[in-house]
Amino acid sequence: MPTVDLRSDTVTMPSPEMRRAMADAELGDDVWGEDPTINRLQEVAAERLGKEAALFVSSGTMGNLLGILVSARSGQEIIADADSHTFLSETGGAAALGGIQIMPVRTAAGIMTAEQVAEAIRVDDVHHPRTAAIAFEDTHNYHGGIAWPLEALRAASAEAHRNGLSVHLDGARLFNAAVATGSDVREIAACADTVTFCLSKGLAAPVGSVLAGPEEKIAEARRWRKMLGGGMREIGMLGAAGLFALENMVDRLAEDHANARTLAEGLAEMEGITLDLSRVQTNLVVFEVDRMAPAAFVAECEKRGVKGAQISRRQLRFVTHYGVTAADVQQALKAVGEVLGAA
Template sequence: MHAMIDLRSDTVTRPTPEMRRAMAEAEVGDDVLGDDPTIQRLEEMAAARLGKEAALFVPSGTMGNNIAIKTHTRPGDEILLDREAHSMCYEVGGPAALAGALTRQFRSHRGVPDLREIEESIVPATLHAPGTALIVLENTHNRAGGAVIPLSIHREIYAMARSRGVRVHLDGARLFNAAVASGHSAAEFAAQADSVSFCLSKGLGCPVGSVLCGTRAFIEQARRVRKLLGGGMRQAGVLAACGIVALQTMVDRLAEDHRNARILAEGIADLPGISLDLLTVQTNMVYCDTQRPAEEIVARLQERQVLCLALGANRIRLVTHHDVDREDIERAIRAFESALCQQT
């Protein structure tokens, strides 16, 4: 049980005692000079786990996506991505600003893209048209409430993309949530993309870091782009050490976060003034719409020691993670009941 129940994001997780020990004891070197053994170990572990040839430790999921997009494209190339994708909405225009990519957006239903729409959006390069170089997919899908894109959809899109000579990057910030929820391995999803990034600093509990995986040639180029963006780090083995602990100890327990999200969603779905589609609650996120302004409900919840985010005028997001236990969830439900009953 925690004094403040922080449901704003799974990024608020603090490093576990085992991570802190691993940090203190990490063997380090200068990674830009290529001799940090702990980073190398994390990169090897991550590549093996995702069934890719090589991997690159990067400071954040945002940088992982931007490096991937810049590495796969040339300025002016077109990239296809969900209009609700994190890369589209929350990365400060990175694809345009850093890669010079033209973005064409597609729609998805509860996070699941439509193969036909994507296929019809592909344009070959001509004298006039820039040409589609890359499709960016996201799993789990953040703005679709942590929805899992089924593996079968990835298979269809990747087969189509390959037949059209278009590459696929998977923003797998929460790929392990998708794996745990679907029963498929992260490698099965990764096999359906040319590159994949996943975050260590979300549900896996690390303080910092993401990993970008792909072919050896792709990662070699990506390493240069990371340097260009100022993401080359020196004795960052202290951070990679947490990533190693995370891959060893924090993946299977994500199922507990998913159970807690479901209990929370079911506990608040029928409260007056709340509208919640339980079908969207597939992993560790709960999105709900509020009759009263979301900011007002968020403030009332904060008075009751529950933190969450307003993601729109009438939309609230709640995310479960390692630092929230079952008892906290029960308290959060009671806080919701009381916040919604409060007379204005």
């Protein structure tokens, strides 16, 4: 029986059609700005998000780092959710490379209220760093893939802007958020100055993310990207994968969400699993098991052909994505049932 890999949507493989588009891509040197396919991807992405410009980057981590580096300088502070990917899982890049400190704000479910935004902004005091920017995450990975209600994002963002902050959106799964809330991706992106989204997750491209925003910030991000060694040459085949993903892989995300829902409902019924179904809004299913250590649970599931991930001391995660079918979900539920039954 083939393995069902539910560790992350980053494990998605390009479809045969995507591979063909990659093989046929027109190429040029992107550091010179001459790769026609990358240029096209950047134009299409900027247009799709309603931003002036966009930049292809190697990863979501680089997109977020550049978004921060163009919005704050050394000695300043940015606000981010205490459970955000940027704060927890991007190796302290903003501090290491930009001298920028993150003020973590604890939220109930990854949604920061306008009051929390206001509260986290530093007062004008010689002892304090200045708050320059704020980063939101939509969908929110460690809070179970919840999608911000558009009104909540608008309110938090408006508060930040009212206080002169720049707003960065970590939209690694921005299109999942749009599909889940029924919002246009432009409406979500309009809440932020700079936005990162990943092509390499649910959209199933093998590599790449995009940072979009105002012309001058994107020009500055291009310099940072070069400094970080992220200037790449004839990469049109990656651009072709990204274009294919934007054209063909967005609408099908609803299928991943439906599969995640079935998986979550099945898990929630099992004794020994704690799972908040209200957070299962997209393709992530975060839960805890109370009978065994998370690492042992992962190992036992893998023995039965199902891969999952431990994402914190207690939390486990299954992620549905392109390549995971409704039958795979049933296989996963059967495996988990056996693991818990034997525990």
